[in-house]
Amino acid sequence: MPEAYQAKPLDAGRYELTLSGRVYADATPQLKDHLMALADQGLRGLLVDASELEQIDSSGLNVFVSLLKRIRPEGGKIAFYGLNENIKRVFEITKLATVMKVSEERSAALGSLA
Numbered sequence: 001m002p003e004a005y006q007a008k009p010l011d012a013g014r015y016e017l018t019l020s021g022r023v024y025a026d027a028t029p030q031l032k033d034h035l036m037a038l039a040d041q042g043l044r045g046l047l048v049d050a051s052e053l054e055q056i057d058s059s060g061l062n063v064f065v066s067l068l069k070r071i072r073p074e075g076g077k078i079a080f081y082g083l084n085e086n087i088k089r090v091f092e093i094t095k096l097a098t099v100m101k102v103s104e105e106r107s108a109a110l111g112s113l114a
Contacts, residue, residue, distance in 0.1 A: 007038060015038055024057050035067045050082045056087055056090070061094065077113050080100060083102060
């Protein structure tokens with residue numbers, strides 16, 4: 001599990017996930033299970049607060065790709081905010097920033113989930 005993560009409901013079908021520390025291969029099965037369970041319960045929008053996230057590896061990124069593949073057919077979206085420069089660069093290099101909204105501010109990220 002990442003050093004810490006917590007998903008809380010925002011409104012019907014939308015949740016905010018707060019990540020901190022590192023998201024590496026050893027933590028991703030639990031995070032993926034948690035997010036897929038939310039998808040089973042009707043998750044259609046995920047707002048990710050990454051302001052305290054220090055590092056994420058490819059397995060961590062894959063959790064969000066898998067979730068997006070699961071929720072996108074029903075119009076689901078994922079938006080991140082507060083990424084540090086290194087993680088932002090990873091999103092740009094992998095082109096994930098083209099399929100998931102990446103914003104500096106929470107309000108912009110939240111607005112992209114509408």
